[in-house]
Amino acid sequence: MGLSDPDACICVGSGQEYLMQADSVRNRVVRNAGALYAVQLVSFLVPVLEIPILARALGVAQYGHILFCQALALTASLLVEYGFNINAAHQAALVRDRPQDLTRLFSQVSLAKIVLAAPLMGLFFLIWVFGLLDAYLDQKILLLFVLAYFLAFGFSPMWYFQGKEKMAGPAILDVGLRLCGLGVLALMVRTSDDFLLVLPILAIPPLLNTVLTNSWCLRELGRLCWDFSGACNQIREGFHFFVYRSSSTLVMSAIPVFLGLTSGKQAVGEFSPPEKLIKGMTSLAMPFLSAVFPVFSRHLAGDGAGQVSTRTPILVLVGVGGTVLAGTAIAAWVGPRVLDVMLGTGFTGAHLIYAVLLGVAPLRILNQSIAMVLLIPAGRAKSASYVISGFSILGVVLGSGLSLKHGGVGMAAGLVGVEAILLMVMLYLAVRVGKQMVQAVDMADTEEFG
Numbered sequence: 001m002g003l004s005d006p007d008a009c010i011c012v013g014s015g016q017e018y019l020m021q022a023d024s025v026r027n028r029v030v031r032n033a034g035a036l037y038a039v040q041l042v043s044f045l046v047p048v049l050e051i052p053i054l055a056r057a058l059g060v061a062q063y064g065h066i067l068f069c070q071a072l073a074l075t076a077s078l079l080v081e082y083g084f085n086i087n088a089a090h091q092a093a094l095v096r097d098r099p100q101d102l103t104r105l106f107s108q109v110s111l112a113k114i115v116l117a118a119p120l121m122g123l124f125f126l127i128w129v130f131g132l133l134d135a136y137l138d139q140k141i142l143l144l145f146v147l148a149y150f151l152a153f154g155f156s157p158m159w160y161f162q163g164k165e166k167m168a169g170p171a172i173l174d175v176g177l178r179l180c181g182l183g184v185l186a187l188m189v190r191t192s193d194d195f196l197l198v199l200p201i202l203a204i205p206p207l208l209n210t211v212l213t214n215s216w217c218l219r220e221l222g223r224l225c226w227d228f229s230g231a232c233n234q235i236r237e238g239f240h241f242f243v244y245r246s247s248s249t250l251v252m253s254a255i256p257v258f259l260g261l262t263s264g265k266q267a268v269g270e271f272s273p274p275e276k277l278i279k280g281m282t283s284l285a286m287p288f289l290s291a292v293f294p295v296f297s298r299h300l301a302g303d304g305a306g307q308v309s310t311r312t313p314i315l316v317l318v319g320v321g322g323t324v325l326a327g328t329a330i331a332a333w334v335g336p337r338v339l340d341v342m343l344g345t346g347f348t349g350a351h352l353i354y355a356v357l358l359g360v361a362p363l364r365i366l367n368q369s370i371a372m373v374l375l376i377p378a379g380r381a382k383s384a385s386y387v388i389s390g391f392s393i394l395g396v397v398l399g400s401g402l403s404l405k406h407g408g409v410g411m412a413a414g415l416v417g418v419e420a421i422l423l424m425v426m427l428y429l430a431v432r433v434g435k436q437m438v439q440a441v442d443m444a445d446t447e448e449f450g
Contacts, residue, residue: 041284044280046178048277050182051276053189058189061266063272065195070149073149074149074253074254075253081154082235083243084241086159092105102221103225110224112231112235135265136260152203157217162294188201241381258399259408262404270408271412273343275353275357285320285324289372293373317370324362327362335354363423388426397414
């Protein structure tokens with residue numbers, strides 16, 4: 001066959017086009033992963049740098065008070081975020097080049113969040129009026145702090161930018177606001193008398209970020225079309241994503257609430273500094289997973305699952321596993337020294353809690369990676385979400401029970417044990433999906449050449 005053969009030209013052209021598309025995909029992944037890592041690094045460093053400022057100025061009890069209120073708001077925001085950071089981002093990735101469909105999607109998701117948020121805000125008000133959490137919400141400003149935090153994280157539209165694979169601008173905005181808030185906190189908070197001053201300093205940056213990024217979306221999309229039935233459909237169809245997203249975040253977000261109820265402010269104050277370090281370590285994998293998630297979603301979803309080799313997701317998971325083990329070893333050596341520098345005296349139980357809780361980081365990263373690299377893109381979101389949800393709830397229940405007698409150490413032990421069992425279950429599901437994909441490829445080959 002000569003070079004002038006039309007079929008040869010088509011093959012060459014197709015090969016060049018394929019390489020160009022592959023390069024484009026890689027560039028988008030690298031660009032968006034970089035933006036997400038910038039946000040995640042700041043999201044990790046800012047709470048860590050807040051620890052010495054707040055812990056030393058406020059003391060263990062008042063610091064625990066603020067952490068309880070933050071955890072209460074973040075836990076409630078999961079009911080409004082509703083897994084849209086995965087579900088809506090997945091939908092946006094599929095229609096990113098169709099502005100009309102993107103506008104419809106943003107309208108439905110925004111209205112769905114309003115529907116979910118309204119009863120929760122009413123519940124917050126009733127809890128405050130009837131004094132059900134007077135130990136923590138005894139002043140109006142504390143209620144306003146919880147509501148501001150709740151709205152800031154519940155209504156964030158970062159799913160939209162993630163789905164469009166354009167994270168650089170929102171990342172810069174988020175990083176700038178977080179660093180400004182940290183600077184103001186360092187300048188103005190000195191003693192326990194500054195307790196009430198801390199609240200607006202912590203709440204304003206994330207709330208402002210949510211307002212500005214929503215305005216950004218509206219400027220790109222234009223006038224929204226409010227579709228109540230579409231919003232209800234988003235809630236209904238996204239339930240298993242909600243179960244997955246809420247449960248995976250619940251373990252690290254809601255624990256201070258449960259620990260505060262079982263063991264008091266002192267236990268929350270001792271548990272939260274090591275918990276923030278472990279949470280930061282765990283979250284470092286999410287920018288990469290969020291960046292590759294739209295790519296695997298397009299290539300492994302629906303009918304395309306049978307046409308894709310399992311080699312790439314397996315290599316990604318192996319790479320994540322090796323990186324996680326190396327990072328955990330470093331964290332075991334560095335963590336105790338960091339705690340000494342941050343806390344000073346008064347946090348006597350923090351070191352033992354950190355030593356036990358460190359086991360959560362590699363286990364949770366591997367479980368998240370299996371779900372987002374393989375199971376959810378391959379159409380097994382429902383099974384993955386319910387498995388993770390069940391084990392996450394079990395971990396919180398077991399940890400809360402152990403914390404009644406052992407405080408923060410008991411909570412940490414319960415979480416590690418359940419997370420280890422979950423990893424074995426997730427590996428089993430991953431092997432099943434891999435076998436099904438191989439069988440689908442074999443069937444497709446048989447039909448093509450049979």
